[in-house]
Amino acid sequence: MNRREAIKRTALLFGVAASPATITRALAEMSEGGSARYLTSSQYKIVVAVAERLLPASDTPGATDAGVADYVDVAYGLFMSDDNQNSLRKGLAHLDRHEFDAMDAAKQDATIKSIAEDNAAPGKNWLRQFRSLAFNGYFTSEAAAKSGFNWDPVPGGFSPKLPLAEANGVSFFE
Amino acid sequence: MNVSTKGTAQHTYDAIVVGSGISGGWAAKELTEKGLNTLVLERGRDVKHGDYPTAMMEKWEFPGRNSISQESLDRQAKQSRTGYTTREATAHWFVDDVDNPYSEDKAFDWCRGYHVGGRSLMWGRQSYRLSDLDFEANAKDGFGTDWPVRYKDLKPWYDHVEGFAGISGNNDGLPQLPDGNFLPPFAMNVLEEHVRDRIAKKFSDRQLIHARVANLSQAHNGRGACQYRARCSRGCPYGAYFSSNSSTLPAAYATNRLTLRPFSIVTEVIYDANTSKAKGVRILDAETGEAMEYYAKVVFLCASAIASTSILMNSKSDRFPNGMGNDSGELGHNLMDHHFKVGASGRYDGFNDIYYKGRRPTSIYIPRFRNLGDSATKQKDYVRGFGYQGGASRTSWTRGVAELARFGADLKADMFAPGDWRMGIGSWGEHLPYHENRMYLDHNKVDKWGMPTVTFDCEFKENERYMRKDMQASAIEMLETAGLEDISGFDDPTSAPGLCIHEMGTARMGTSAKNSVLNGHNQVHGASNVFVTDGSFMASSACVNPSLTYMAFTARAADHAVNELNRHNI
Numbered sequence: 001m002n003r004r005e006a007i008k009r010t011a012l013l014f015g016v017a018a019s020p021a022t023i024t025r026a027l028a029e030m031s032e033g034g035s036a037r038y039l040t041s042s043q044y045k046i047v048v049a050v051a052e053r054l055l056p057a058s059d060t061p062g063a064t065d066a067g068v069a070d071y072v073d074v075a076y077g078l079f080m081s082d083d084n085q086n087s088l089r090k091g092l093a094h095l096d097r098h099e100f101d102a103m104d105a106a107k108q109d110a111t112i113k114s115i116a117e118d119n120a121a122p123g124k125n126w127l128r129q130f131r132s133l134a135f136n137g138y139f140t141s142e143a144a145a146k147s148g149f150n151w152d153p154v155p156g157g158f159s160p161k162l163p164l165a166e167a168n169g170v171s172f173f174e
Numbered sequence: 175m176n177v178s179t180k181g182t183a184q185h186t187y188d189a190i191v192v193g194s195g196i197s198g199g200w201a202a203k204e205l206t207e208k209g210l211n212t213l214v215l216e217r218g219r220d221v222k223h224g225d226y227p228t229a230m231m232e233k234w235e236f237p238g239r240n241s242i243s244q245e246s247l248d249r250q251a252k253q254s255r256t257g258y259t260t261r262e263a264t265a266h267w268f269v270d271d272v273d274n275p276y277s278e279d280k281a282f283d284w285c286r287g288y289h290v291g292g293r294s295l296m297w298g299r300q301s302y303r304l305s306d307l308d309f310e311a312n313a314k315d316g317f318g319t320d321w322p323v324r325y326k327d328l329k330p331w332y333d334h335v336e337g338f339a340g341i342s343g344n345n346d347g348l349p350q351l352p353d354g355n356f357l358p359p360f361a362m363n364v365l366e367e368h369v370r371d372r373i374a375k376k377f378s379d380r381q382l383i384h385a386r387v388a389n390l391s392q393a394h395n396g397r398g399a400c401q402y403r404a405r406c407s408r409g410c411p412y413g414a415y416f417s418s419n420s421s422t423l424p425a426a427y428a429t430n431r432l433t434l435r436p437f438s439i440v441t442e443v444i445y446d447a448n449t450s451k452a453k454g455v456r457i458l459d460a461e462t463g464e465a466m467e468y469y470a471k472v473v474f475l476c477a478s479a480i481a482s483t484s485i486l487m488n489s490k491s492d493r494f495p496n497g498m499g500n501d502s503g504e505l506g507h508n509l510m511d512h513h514f515k516v517g518a519s520g521r522y523d524g525f526n527d528i529y530y531k532g533r534r535p536t537s538i539y540i541p542r543f544r545n546l547g548d549s550a551t552k553q554k555d556y557v558r559g560f561g562y563q564g565g566a567s568r569t570s571w572t573r574g575v576a577e578l579a580r581f582g583a584d585l586k587a588d589m590f591a592p593g594d595w596r597m598g599i600g601s602w603g604e605h606l607p608y609h610e611n612r613m614y615l616d617h618n619k620v621d622k623w624g625m626p627t628v629t630f631d632c633e634f635k636e637n638e639r640y641m642r643k644d645m646q647a648s649a650i651e652m653l654e655t656a657g658l659e660d661i662s663g664f665d666d667p668t669s670a671p672g673l674c675i676h677e678m679g680t681a682r683m684g685t686s687a688k689n690s691v692l693n694g695h696n697q698v699h700g701a702s703n704v705f706v707t708d709g710s711f712m713a714s715s716a717c718v719n720p721s722l723t724y725m726a727f728t729a730r731a732a733d734h735a736v737n738e739l740n741r742h743n744i
Contacts, residue, residue, distance in 0.1 A: 058583035060590065071239065078245070079238040109582070116578035124578060131575045139571040139589065140233040140240075148590045153232065155402040158532035160361040164592065167529055171570065171592045174404075174533060 034070050038077025043092045047072045049101040051134040053108045061143040063134060071137030084129065091126030149173035182469065187213040187433070189735075190455055190470040192440045192485065195292025196721050197708040197728045198476035199418025200335065202426040202434075204732035205474070210739075211431045213468055214423075215438040217460060217477075218288030221295070223419045226409025228263045236262040252276075255283045256673060259296070263408050267296050275627055277616060282630035283672035286478060290436060291419040293478070293675070294721075296407040299388040299415050299535070300563065301341045302718035303332050303352045303726075307547065312714050315557045318508060318607030319684045321713045322694030325352065331726040338425075339416040339725065340394040342536070343386030351541040351718070358391045359384035360400075360536045364528045365566035365595045369656040370538070376655045379543045379551060385563060387536040388416035388722075397421065402532035415535070437461045439623060442489040443473055443498055443704055450493070451703045451744065458623050472703045472735050472744065476728065479509075479710035480613055480628055483680040486691070486698070486706070487615050488626065499681065499691040499698035499706075506614050508607040508679040509632045510715040515666035515673070516642050517562065518649035519598030520658030529568060529592055537565040540599065540652070542717055544644065555640040558606065560717045562649065564599030568592035597658060601645035604717040605671065606637050607679055632671045642667075676720055678709035696731040703744040705731045 036044035051063035051072070063069070076088060100111060115123040138144055145151050150172045188210035191201045198214060205212045233239050246260045253268040254260040260268055267287045276284055287293055306325045312318040329352070336355040345353035362370065362384065370382040389406070393399045397420060398412035406415050413420035426432040437460040444467065446453040454469035475482040483506055489498035497505050540562035544553050571589035574580070611632040619627045646663045653661050671677070684690025687699035692711050698704040707728040709720055716723075738744040 054581040055586050056583055058586065060586065074237045075239075075241075078243050079241055080244070112581060113579060127578050128576065131578065131581075135571060135575050135589070136239055138586075142232070142234045144590075145232065145234070152531070153403070155532035158361060158402050158530070158534055160363045160530050160534075162529045162531045164527050164529040167531065170590050171568070172531065172533075174570070 034064075034067060036069075036073050039073050039092075042096050043089065044069055044073060045101045046092045046095045049108065050095065050112065050130060051137070053105065053112060054131065054134050055138045060148040061141075063138050066138050066141035066143040068134050068137035068141070071141070072133050075133055075137070087126060087129060088133075091123070091130065094126075145173040185454075185467060186469040187211050188470060188739075189213070189472045189474065190215065190468055191474045191476055192455065193217075193292060193475070193477035193481070193708065194290045194418055194423065194434065195476065195478060195708070196294045196297065196418065197724045198292070198474070199294060199422030199426075200725050200728040201474040201476050201705075201707060201732055202418075202432055203338075203422040204729050205472075205736070206426040206429040206431040208732065208736040209431070210472075210736065212426070212433070213470065214426075214432065214434045215440055215455070215457060215468070216290050216292075216434065216436050217439045218290065218436065220434070220436040221290045221409075221419055223413065223417075223424060224409075224411055225419075226295075226411060227266065228408045229405060229411050231263065231408075238262055252283060253285050256285060256675070259285055263405070264296060267407070273622055275619070275621060277619065277627060277629040279629060279631040280633050281670035282613075282632050283670055283675075284480060284628070284630070284677065285672070285675050290423070290434065291417055294417040295409055295419060297417075297721055298719060299406065300537075300539070300719040301336070301339075301343075301386050301388050301722040302539075303354060304328070304716050304718065304723055305350050305352050307350050307542075308714060308716040311558060311716075312607070317557065318714050319682065319689040322683055322685045322690075327694070328723075328726050328730065331730040332722065335722065335725040335729050338395065339388050339421060339722075340390045340397065341386055341388055341722070342384075342391040344384045346381060346383045346541075348381065348541055350546055354386070356386065357394060360387070360389070360391055360534050362538060363530045363566055364525050365522050365597055366538050368522075368525075369566070369597060369653070369658075372656040373540075373652055377543075377652075379546075380540060380652070382538055382540050385537045385539040389535045390414045395421075400535060402534060404533035404535045406535050439625070440477065440485055441465075441625060442485060443475070443701070445489065445491040445493060445498060445701060447491065447493055450700070452498075452701050458625075460623070463623065471739060472705070474728075474731070474735075475704065475706040475710075476708045478708050479678050479680050479712075482706050482708055482710050483613065484615060484626075484628055486681060493700065498701055498704065501687045501699060502684075502689055502691065504609070504682060504684075504689065505691050506680050507609050507612045508682050508713075509611045509613055509630070509671070509677065510605040510607055510679040510712065511632075511671040512602045512674045512676045512715060512717065513605055513634050513638045513642065513669065513671075514600060514602045515669040516603075516645045516649075516664065517564070517598065517600035518646060518653050518661055518663040519596060520653045520661035522566070522595040522597060522656075522658050525595055537563045538599075539563055553644065556637045556644070558604040558637070558641070558717065560601045560603035560641060560645050562599040562601050564597065566595060566597035568595055597653065597656075599649050599652070601649060602674070602717055602719070603638060603641050603645055605634065605715045607682070607714050608635065611671075611679075613680060630672070634671060676709070676715070678712040678715055678720055681706050681710035682713045683711045684713060695734040696727060697734075702738075703735075705735055707731045
């Protein structure tokens with residue numbers, strides 16, 4: 001059962017108005033089954049670890065809940081030029097050599113911070129590339145759409161000056 | 175060539191329409207409604223209204239979250255040049271470049287779809303009338319040849335096509351952008367209204383108006399109102415924008431006089447020297463390769479500018495050794511597009527507690543304000559003019575990508591909230607008709623059906639380059655006036671002709687067979703029962719989006735064709 005089927009079944013099980021928390025939990029359970037199709041398993045585990053520190057689970061789903069690594073895997077395999085694949089692989093290999101996935105959260109955060117603040121371009125460029133992938137994977141996910149954003153797939157009308165408070169200060173998923 | 179002519183009677187219609195896009199759909203509707211048994215020949219597959227596979231898909235249902243796959247880049251390298259056409263949601267509407275090659279003496283982006291409905295499914299839907307400023311331009315400044323028509327000839331036909339298609343917009347009372355037969359406009363958001371008011375205050379010659387679009391702000395002619403999903407180019411299951419599939423073809427089918435034959439590649443128009451008219455067309459079945467002929471009293475070429483001109487070029491006879499209608503030598507010449515990818519955007523500090531709900535499928539428009547015929551608006555560096563499309567919105571999560579040192583739960587929460595207001599305006603400028611800008615057929619390089627391929631030799635020149643400076647500078651000036659901050663101009667000088675997907679000209683209309691391919695009713699000089707009503711007839715490009723004008727000319731030409739048939743003149 002893939003994640004989308006899992007979500008649909010979960011929604012059926014609890015009714016369409018399943019609470020975000022319910023869906024989040026279901027996603028978290030399903031995400032344990034995530035695995036690499038295009039990346040190696042050691043590359044994939046670094047993707048999972050970095051993405052979760054960038055976008056950790058909180059009152060909204062985290063990167064793992066949202067299946068970000070599976071998206072990065074497919075993007076890497078089918079949607080990326082050779083150059084971009086090389087650059088992604090290099091950064092993942094570097095973090096793998098430092099056993100990033102085995103670090104505690106504080107150490108992981110410090111490692112990411114040091115890449116962000118290092119003036120050497122390769123690390124920064126890699127982080128920008130990875131953030132772009134992880135953010136896209138996360139903020140366009142079903143989990144983010146339904147448990148983070150306002151979810152209104154068929155608005156049916158237009159309110160040109162909606163008070164932001166009426167949207168609870170949150171964007172509509174596009 | 176072994177041509178099957180079996181069953182001549184079954185292959186004979188009153189009218190043949192080549193192509194089923196914006197122009198072909200209109201020709202089919204008008205001709206069938208006026209009583210003609212009409213055969214529409216479409217080179218691609220059939221697409222019935224509602225047969226839009228990605229229309230209801232959400233982003234996460236696309237493996238690449240609606241981006242361009244490497245496979246698509248391999249197969250659709252040229253179609254991908256826009257950066258948006260071959261995303262997962264719409265790639266199936268654009269041709270395979272490997273199977274449908276063309277060549278470029280100079281860079282030209284030819285983006286097209288081979289299926290019933292053509293580009294009426296993916297078009298931008300902006301719909302503006304040309305004015306006499308446009309129809310008189312060639313005669314006044316000497317570029318190109320005079321249009322054989324004026325606005326008064328087209329006005330009733332603009333009224334007619336707008337009334338059926340459903341154009342949402344406002345009557346703004348501007349001579350350079352004539353009013354029309356509109357549904358209510360789509361509303362502006364708070365920043366767009368602010369910018370509109372500031373521009374009105376500062377500039378007596380400029381207006382920011384509601385875009386005029388072929389999206390339905392209310393239900394119309396049995397089609398549903400816009401649901402504010404803004405997924406238009408995937409095909410709209412609600413029929414809430416104009417396409418051949420949702421609008422004209424169903425009307426034509428309703429007459430029971432329409433036959434539509436997909437997978438029919440028209441290779442030439444058959445000229446009959448005895449009658450000095452066309453007697454029909456020759457086709458190749460795209461699936462079987464079989465050559466066949468179809469016959470009719472009148473032929474409408476609506477295959478799109480480049481394709482219709484290619485068919486005329488390929489239609490050689492003793493009478494027309496250089497291609498049908500080419501006594502003037504202008505066939506293939508005067509190729510135009512619009513030049514764009516220039517403008518400005520900026521951030522607005524304010525309205526932080528105001529947002530919007532619903533994804534509006536349209537924009538705002540700033541009509542042309544240069545070279546309007548008076549001394550005040552006359553420019554010394556260039557002729558003609560440009561308009562702007564644009565809009566304001568609040569920034570999304572993408573703003574967080576570049577903040578490399580910020581991550582974690584707080585950042586994530588921030589990215590779920592709308593960011594600052596931003597507004598951008600991009601300009602669309604007129605491309606002059608230059609004789610030397612052209613396309614021609616390469617008979618040494620044939621496609622998989624054995625047909626000669628197209629080569630482009632077209633460029634933007636000095637007039638466009640001078641105009642672009644003003645297009646950017648005026649954009650910056652207007653956004654500054656409106657109080658925006660961090661304004662940055664943009665101008666992509668690498669943007670080649672074709673990228674705007676408004677390619678037009680190559681079989682222009684004119685005042686005589688000496689200067690043009692078509693007369694003022696879109697009839698081929700020397701073959702008066704052949705009408706060409708797609709973008710190829712355009713004698714100048716104006717600066718507005720052209721499809722509405724193709725609709726109006728097509729409906730007018732169909733009316734003329736039926737009148738002439740009834741008078742036994744063709």
